Amino acid sequence: MKNIRNFCIIAHIDHGKSTLADRLLEHTKTISERDMQAQVLDDMDLEREKGITIKSHAIQINYQFKGEQYTLNLIDTPGHVDFSYEVSRALAACEGALLLVDASQGIQAQTISNLYLALDNDLEIIPVINKIDMEGAMIPEVTDQIVDLIGCKPEDIILASGKSGIGIEEILEAIITRIPAPKGDVQAPLQALIFDSVFNPFRGIIIYYRVMNGAIRKGDKIKFINTQGEYEADEVGILKLTMTPKKEVLAGDVGYVITGIKNAKEVKVGDTITLVNNEAKEAIDGFEDVKPMVFAGIFPVETDDFEELRECMEKLQLNDASLTFETETSQALGFGFRCGFLGMLHMEIIQERLEREFKQTVITTVPNVSFHAYTQREKNVRIIVNNPTEMPEPTRLDRIEEPFIRAQIISTPEYIGNIMTLCLGKRGMLMNQNYLTPTRVELTFEMPMAEIVFDFYDKLKSSTRGYASFDYTPIDYRLSDIVKMDILLNAEPLDALSALIHRSRVQDFGRKLCAKLKELLPRQQFLIAIQAAVGAKIVxxxxxxxxxxxxxxKCYGGDISRKRKLLEKQKEGKKRMRQIGSVEVPQEAFLAVLKLDE
Known part of the structure; x- marks a missing residue:
């Protein structure tokens, strides 16, 4: 065990984690030149197209150092704020982390939040300045920033370039000399922490775990402590570029197990695996349950596909534990799911994956956050409102509270005005302004979660030319004047387009939405009135x-009464048609709400 090292690579988005992982694999000959390609660990088409990592990927590297053979388990993690839950799970399986900072961009918001996650897990941090061969590299400035942030010595920082392979030897040496070997007892009862799982249509669910104590062998009867399920380990092994079967996986190692489980509900990320005949007394502290930030409805286009969609969602949840969902019904869309996402990018990726991996075409409703409502009769009983249909009637409502977040924005001083304008316009309050260096300023705001759900991140990027980095943490729920705005088509409410918004924005939002729907709805033989209403008041x-x-x-000449009679007859027909005619709402209308400001 003394020759095993478990580590992950953490950084802000686009600081070169996957490229550095490629060089480590290439340098240690883990991957043959024939198999080598850019972003080799990112095996999803989506990851390659967008150039981002969505899933954490584990791979084992063998490396010779001073005459001894070392086993390094590397986990490459995502950098985007929406996938921070993936990062927290990867950190739970490691003893050390490479903290990557881009030499041309310096420390950014996600660098800091990932660093704190790593420190909470007591990991050994190895700071690395990446991309040192770029023209805009500011090595002395970035060195000072890192020294200020983690209090290390300047000589502890490794200078590297993932693109040209500079500093790879030094990084491998630092991993072996600085990161502690895993602690654990091979003789103790088995305790293995599940940190990921994936569904394979032929072999069932493949579970990835890190063995803390004991050993897991092929043919063992294993048990999951939380779900109490018992299974047989048909195959165990380690993760190279492909899965490599072994007879046993010992304490300190990262591996996989196949038991032939087909039901997604039986496997829970964060659970502990133990043996049936030599059971561990307690479970390992896994991860805290995920806290979804954005809620939206996902509905099948054809109501008959509901059960198929449920199966696909469960399989997707195995591979992405931060997705939460429960069933719901809508008058307009029929049966579907109320899903919780970590952010808008996460929601977009889930929708894309459903379409690509599972061939499911879905309708997504307007995203929102969850509020706390209290009625006049029971002022202390909290009702959690995840979508507008759950909101109590205005006559019964006593008060409503909305979630607030602490937003951390790091940028250059020239954009402070733009950031202030944007955040104050979103009902934010400036709490703190702190100069990290003369050219980097950190602004801390407290603002309602509902305001950042839609397009806040995109607007922040455009108002700062992409120089601002943004991270947030939820703080608490606060009293707010939130109202439910309904959209009526010929006095019939369309529940899929209802929204919970602050009273000050109702009129503006209502006007924009009605104007957008007017463009998108097809004309009928009868007049269609589109109205936005709050309670009984039309806004x-x-x-x-x-x-x-x-x-x-067909009337030419003759008496006017003939024409009048035909027009009256038409008027009657139109009136009757309007009473029984229904208005078809196209899919674009639901998506239009997301793009109101364009």
């Missing part, structure tokens, strides 16, 4: 005029 209205047919064309 905005647009009309889609009826398609006209000239019924008097």
């Amino acid at each position: 905005a209205r647009e009309n889609i005029s009826a398609m006209r047919k000239d019924v008097t064309a």
Whole structure:
């Protein structure tokens, strides 16, 4: 065990984690030149297209150092704030972390939040300045920033370039000399922490784990402590570029097990594996349960596909433990799911993965956050409102509280004005302004979660030319004047487009939405009235005029009463048609709400 090292690579998005992982694998000959490609650990098409890591990937490296053979378990992690839960799970399986900082960009918001995650897990941090061969590299400035941040000596920082392979030897040496070997007892009862799982259509669920104590062998009867399920280990092994079967996986190592489980509910990330005949007394402290930030409904286009969609969601949840969902029904869309996501990018990725990996075409409703409502009768009983249909009637409502976050924005001083304008316009309050260096300023705001759900991150990027980095942590729920805005089509409420928003924005939001729907809804033979309403009060209205047919064309000359009679008859028909006619709402209308400001 003294020759095993478990480590992960953490950094802000786009600081070169996957490229550095490629060089480590190439240098240690873990991957043959024929198999080598950019972002070799990112095996999803989506990851390659977007150039981001979505999933953490584990791989084992063998390395010779001073005549001894070492086993290094590397976990490459995502950098985007929406996938921070993936990072926290990877850290639980490691003893050390490479903290990557881009020489041309310096320390950014996600660098700091990932660093704190690593320190909470008592990991040994190895600071690395990456991309030192770029033209805009500011090595002395970034060195000072790292020294200020983690209090290390300047000589502890490794200078590297993932692209050209500079500093790879030094990084491997630092991993072996600085990161402690895993602690654990091979003779103790088995305790293995599940940190990921994936569904394979032929072999069932493949579980990835880190063995803390004991050993797991092929053919063992194993048990999951939380779910109490018992299974047989058909195959155990380690993770090279492909899965490599072994007879046993010992304490300190990272591996996989296949038991032929087909039901997704039986495997829970963060659970502990032990043996049936030599059971561990207690479970390992896994991870805290995920806290979804954004809620949206996902519905199948055809109601008959509901059960199939449920199976796909469960399989996807295995591979992405930060997705939460429960069933819900909508008058307009039928049966579907209320899903919790960590952010808007996460929501977009889930939708893409459903379409690509599972061939499911889905309708996504307006994203929102969860509020706490209290009624007048029971002022202390909290009702959790995840979507507008759960909101109590205004006459019964006593008060409503909305979630607030602490937002941390790091940027250059020239953009402070733009950031202030954006955040104060989103009902934010400036709490702190701190100069990390003369050219980097950190602004801390407290603001409502509901305001950052839609387009805050995109607007922040455009108002700072991409120089600002953003991270947030939820703090608490606060009293707020939130109202439910309904969209009515010919006085019929369309529940899929209802929204919970602050009273000050109702009129503006209602007008924009009605105008957008007027563009998107097809014209009918009858007049369609689109209204935005709060309770009984109409705040905005647009009309889609009826398609006209000239019924008097066949009358030429003659008495006016003949024309009037035909027009009256048409008027009656239109009135009856309007009473029984239903308005078809196209899929674009639901997506339009997300793009109101464009």
